[in-house]
Amino acid sequence: MSGLPELPDVEAFRKVLVSCAVGRRIERVEVYDTGVLHGVSGRGLRRDLEGRRFAEPQRHGKWLLARTDGPTVLLHFGMTGQLLCSGPDDPLHRHDRVVFALTGDRQLRYRDQRKLKGLWLLDEPGVTRMLHDQGPDATEVTPTAFEALLSGRRGSVKQALLDQSALAGLGNLLVDEILWRSRLNPARKANGLTREEQDHLYTEMRRTLRSAIRAGRVPPRNTWLTGHRDAAGAPCPRCGESLHRGRIGGRGTVWCPRCQPEVS
Numbered sequence: 001m002s003g004l005p006e007l008p009d010v011e012a013f014r015k016v017l018v019s020c021a022v023g024r025r026i027e028r029v030e031v032y033d034t035g036v037l038h039g040v041s042g043r044g045l046r047r048d049l050e051g052r053r054f055a056e057p058q059r060h061g062k063w064l065l066a067r068t069d070g071p072t073v074l075l076h077f078g079m080t081g082q083l084l085c086s087g088p089d090d091p092l093h094r095h096d097r098v099v100f101a102l103t104g105d106r107q108l109r110y111r112d113q114r115k116l117k118g119l120w121l122l123d124e125p126g127v128t129r130m131l132h133d134q135g136p137d138a139t140e141v142t143p144t145a146f147e148a149l150l151s152g153r154r155g156s157v158k159q160a161l162l163d164q165s166a167l168a169g170l171g172n173l174l175v176d177e178i179l180w181r182s183r184l185n186p187a188r189k190a191n192g193l194t195r196e197e198q199d200h201l202y203t204e205m206r207r208t209l210r211s212a213i214r215a216g217r218v219p220p221r222n223t224w225l226t227g228h229r230d231a232a233g234a235p236c237p238r239c240g241e242s243l244h245r246g247r248i249g250g251r252g253t254v255w256c257p258r259c260q261p262e263v264s
Contacts, residue, residue: 004078007061007170007212010059010061012217014057022055026101029045031098036098037119040119045119048070049100060137062171064077074120075120078112079114083109084108087106135164139206139209146201149190151190155249156188156189156248156249158187180256180260185261186248225254241258
């Protein structure tokens, strides 16, 4: 199943960073492809990070803040990025772009096939500038802020949930899953939802995020829409109706016409 790394994936990468690197000194930084570096050279990355120690990381939406006792490595995983903990004897993968060699014979590896995003090295004001246009994290948004987000939008509810400047962390798979669980057609106008529908959508978003975070990804379970969305002619896992496919806001969208009917 295809899909960008979304909030649950990035939360899993944060946990990799915690278990592999927090408190460990960066002994060496190997840059194998400068195409994933933004605003810093390979030499600059090595100069400013070697000898530093990784501190407790943070995540906001799809961004991971790998903090050190100096600057912060800000990571965005694009479509194919990953963060892995390896040993020094593990073979180098052809898509390993940056490797942090740590004390204790551990390596933190940034692996990325398509190199659509990557790494930034920033001081605290720089981190603030990079994230200034991000909305509240989807795991932390309050019901009141969520209601205001929906009520203030003229476009579809799917577009509203995908807008990172309004709500950070949700991607295409999560939004389709949340709307299916909420029995809301993705083309519904965001500002046309009733208060009851808004509350139900918020509850299902939180519930879906909790399950996906525990799984470390948006899991392709048989009881989830994501377990069926890639198969042509697949039935809805709830009612058995054939799933529909289309594009809403320029994004490929899957929904059940019976569970998520259009509203005139």
